[in-house]
Amino acid sequence: MVCMPVDVSFMIGGEAGQGVQSVGHILAKALARGGFHIFADQDYESRIRGGHSFFRVRASDREARAISETVDILVALNQETIDLHREEMASEGVIVFDGGKTENTLSDEKLFAVPLEHLAQESAKNKLMANTVALGVALGLVGYDLQVLNKVVREHFGTGDVAEANVAAAKAGYEYVKGNFDGGFSHHLDPIGDGNRMLLTGNEAIALGALAANCKFMAAYPMTPSTSIMEYLTSKCEKVGMVVVQPEDEISAIHMTIGAAFAGVRSMTATSGGGFCLMVEGLGLAGMTETPIVVVDAQRPGPAIGLPSRTEQSDLEFVIHASHGEFPRAVLAPATVEDAFWLTVKAFNLSDKYQLPVILLTDQHLASSYFTVDKFDLSKVTIDRGELLSKTELADLGEYKRHRITESGISPRAWPLEGEALVATDADEHNEEGHLIEDAETRTAMMLKRLRKLEGLKKEIGQPRVYGGAQAEVTLVGWGSTYGALKEAVDLANQEGLKTNLVHFSEIWPFPAEATSKALQGAQRLFAVENNATAQLAHLIRAETGYQIMGKIAKFDGRPFSPAHILRQLKKEIS
């Protein structure tokens, strides 16, 4: 018997305020509990009520890390959703809509009219629960286990009348399918495992990584799509013993972060590109004063306000070069939600060990999308605070030199009130004691000292991931959150007989030049696939290795790549 792969995509669409997000999340969680791999993302306009928003949930029996272009079940909470997404329907797809509210005269067998509000009123005495009825309909269409859904609904709404009303509403929708749907829908989803995976967003993974890394201070100014990091950490800060501050602006945020880090606490800030612009002078201050901080830039389309709620990868060259002057830094760009967790831990370790700012570069696609992953194994977390002087060592030293010139460039660290040592540092060029100087010799020695840290840092940077066979006709090159879509595109291409592989970067600066040259050696046709207009990684590779990537698949419309889109563009380019 041939087992067909299971891969079903749901979409829930409606106005902001209709509960699209919460129903979408419950659907994703219920399917994850049944053992499915989930990819879910949300698309919304930058407004609080109204407009069009949708939540996509893709459930598969194998890894799913990107959007699917076709929709199998579309739950339309308003007419606009039908109008906007009809073209995306799979050939056997079903559109669920409220037949009691809107009339669809289209003679379309895909339409399944359900009196959503009526059923909500009847079952839960509340027509606002039409969205939960629709959720029941969606899972009824695939014959999913209603008990699994009920459990997730109760977890979401807590124990009480609201939870039970929602359970009743979901049941009403689920039962309605049995008696009224005869459209012949071939996808049937039975739970396939114990569902012991986490379902979380990239931002949540970063927040958890920060806690695992013992980060106890965060200062951040709200900016989409970074805000959920500070919101999550704020919600847990009392429990874990952390401080999260929302100051007056991003400039204040990064300087508070520097102040707390100087005083000895692991500290971070998070923002998007526009906020990062304001933080740039602080980045230079961290570089000059050798203060370890972690800065998250969750990218969105720019310049200026750009598309506030959407995705792009256009800050790469910016964050690598941001600030006047020259100083070492690291840039890590998580490819997956696992990377988001582990590279956050690594970011804190690198920043402490080399006493410099580390930038975690994500984007809206990774920051706000949900993925299923095996639970992070905390026993594998190591905390490396770098070279610290003990109280006894400090007492023996007599006078402490915060910026002592060493062979590695790393000056053993102490912070105020750790013994009686005086810790001094300066935004001006300074001597070993941290006091301002103007002479040429000290300036040169200090610049060289700081830049020497790069030698050790370079060795810590992970190599690019290589996926797909070695003998490929086409090599795709990408970085950051596009990994899931690119990997799937490679599989699709190979299935069609186009021998394709992938070289993908998640640790970008200092640039792993040697490993990159090795990975690209012998590549026949290279294509940079980037969520930006100018192929910024390709520039970097050219500058650092001399390899020129001639092919370019660029997407800068604010939307993420789908595997099918990448393959279509690739075929167009090579034909």
Add this chain to the structure above:
Amino acid sequence: MVKMADYTGMPPAWCPGCGNFGILTAVKRALVELEMQPHQVLMVSGIGQAGKLPHYTKCNMLNVLHGRTLPTAAGAKIANPELAVIAVGGDGDGYGEGGNHFMHAVRRNHEITYMVHDNQVYGLTKGQASPTSDLGFVTKTTPQGAAEPMNPMAVALALGGSFVARGFAGDAEHLSGLIKVAIRHKGFALIDVLQPCVVFNHKNTYAWYRERVYKLEESGYNPNDKLAAFEKALEWGERIPIGVIYREDRATFEEQLPALSKGPLVGQDIDPRQVEGLLEEFL
């Protein structure tokens, strides 16, 4: 015993006669009289001649960017409230470049002492107008005269400042007394220090100030009355009040942070078992 010599730093590179010398003496004397050891003190300073003060004494020091003194100081204070944090900067640094930070640090009531060396002119960049330059003050960049000045005392009062004071660099003894009270104050303590600039401000000179300043504590003034404080804050010209204009006890930002109830953040670790529990919430 802490001695003045314990606070001897690099030799100052200020102009002879600069008002900063008086402020330096006053702050050192205050720290000695409060019996504070240099390692218990963190001075955070900005850019301008005032920002150099911490180099000329001896304690923990974080000399940051122009205008960014207060957020950096607040971060350090939150990380370790056991540090006595003194922020130091000039009028351009604190009221111009750092104006937004100033407003919000006052409002949040961080437990920081903030000394603003207010010479009503930019010294380091050689004589341009500052946010507190008197109305009509002519400089190379304000040939028609400076615009209406900012009134830091009134601004701090309007934002709920819990300690609002003014000192005079020409009276180091009085200033040192103010600094002592400010350091002991639980909350954000602002001391705007009238500081003659002998090179670029030929209007607001030592003599000009001496003719005008009077001490509030010698005039039977009650610094707990906010309306009276606003009146004093607006007094400028013929007579200029120095001393504590307003003070009140209200909750500091730091004491409202639950994590700090268990001691300084720097000495605590997040329990991995707590993190494990949080991971499970995502299953």
